[in-house]
Amino acid sequence: MKIKAIIFDMDGTIIDTTDIWSKATDELIRLQKPDITPELLQAISKDIHGLALKATCNLIKDCLNSTDSVEELVNKKINIVSQLYSKGINFIPGFQEFYNYLKVRKLDTAVATNADAYSLKLAKTMLKLDNFFGNHIYDISYVNNIHKPNPDVYLYALNKINRQSNQCIAIEDSANGIKAAKSAGIFCIGINTSGDLETLSEADYIVDKYQDIDLDEISFKYF
Template sequence: MFTAFIFDMDGVIIDSEPLHFKVDKYVMNTLGFDISTAELEQYVGMTNPEMWTRLKEKYAIGASVEEIINLQVQTKLTLLKESDEQPIEGIVALLELLKQKNKRIGLASSSPRSFIEAVLDKFNVKSYFHSIISGEEVEHGKPAPDIYLKSAEMLETQAGACIVLEDSRNGIKAAKAAGMKCIGYINENSGHQDLSQADCIVENIKEINIELLESLL
């Protein structure tokens, strides 16, 4: 029986990958470079420091990683505040179901803490979560298992009793490396993600019910 459910955030709770792609292209353009959505797709699920370290090296960008991230995050926060974004359909109902079943609920996102907090506050769902952690708060971001292992520790449960909801190849690899069951969510806006390592795959969050969850463990 599972005791805890851990959500990724981007592309799972909020359909934010289009926003991320838009801002990342803007940042690269500001720095004097062009980058395609296809290239950015390979970084979905990674932390900002890891992504920008790789891009800085590849494109020989002069600005520091810290400077790049500051521009990126501030731009995203401004656009999020101005947007009419709503939670992905089915997410609030799933949170309520897990609450009713007395399951521990965690959030493990590669986004910076400031963006996580802004999203949860905007959607008024922060109270559902027993633990919240950013990939920048562990030594190694996704696809390493660190964030999920830490999340299980914060939820005071065993990794093997956790189910994860992810929309990216890197996120699923992290969950499986942590010894957790993982549901892959097909979000077309997250790009062409390989979800084949997931224990099951859904096209709609509404497909996730208690019978499906209990069948995984």
Template sequence: MKAIIFDMDGVLVDSMSYHAEAWDIVLKTVGVSIDKKIIYELEGANYRQVIDIILRQHGRIPTETEIQELGHKKLVLFEQIERVRPFDGISELLETLKPKYHLAVVSGSNRKTVQKTLNTFFPNTFKVVVDGEETMIGKPSPEPYLRAIERLNISKNHCLVIENAPLGIRSAKSAGLRCIAITTYLSREFLKEADSIVDNHGELGRYLEKEAGREKDKEHTNSNI
């Protein structure tokens, strides 16, 4: 393992309740009411995909103008209401990982939100950042993770993804990557496509430590053959 790629919302920072609230308010301005749970299930998709999926579910095909207007309104509202904070233990975990691995972020959020969040809470931590504006098609397409792999210039076999939502897991797996899921918002039944599932960031840290130990033992064994 040479690189670890993190989703941002729901993995690094506790933010999804603010995204869900902002989407709920904005969509109501065009007569669409949602169960906020759908925003958690669509996490990882970019704003274009969220608007398109939800409006089509309500029998409407959004125009490009409508997508841009709703996306802008959602961003403005999110910035007004958000009180985003890192999950307990994640900053300390990243500090232990940073000297050992190349760290990256692949997020469906817009560039402004991603840059603000990472610069505020995790400055100079990630070698590669792929945001929701970098690819036309976001998660569950493999494209965002393939873009990260290309920029990391590391073989897929040496990369590990940390996700917390179905679309993100599907994106990582369809890109040919191993994926660990964390149950920050959704239960295990939503995350079953992942290779392994952990229940909190402490457990994630222990998993990564064991993974590193297994690799070290394997290297030692191979060197004695």
């Protein structure tokens, strides 16, 4: 079976927003608990990595016994993220070159992201993602806001690009994303943009950067 398509995660995989979301999470947690210890902050932040926005705020509320509602926490985090986004975002180094290589090989491409519709709109506007993926950019609003590690957004993307799971590769940077891709039956590359290899332990193939992805090797060994 030949590789026919690549499905990308977005945050931390296509666009360099990992620090933005980490900073926004830390700021929101500190707003809720100004006296939080560095150890607890780090532990909560690690658990949150790769979760969707609402799931993140649910976890913060539960961990900190916040008096704010989940929706209030969501709105506060969106405001923080918007301020950070306004300072500018960029593609992950190597993504554009890798994407161009996929087009030369005539592979289909799509995005399956845990992002909410608002965050996706910001990213699409600032980096013109439609120029890369056309209409094949799918966030969790397409699947009743069922977020990763559930496979729903990947299964939806597969259906929309008319490919089977064994014809595709997913590229992810988080444990929840990897679980989602593999639950959908998709071979998953973990890209170490966060500097945390442990997060990628369940991936089928791990790289530090896009330049390390060898599709010929992957095709020969795994497809």
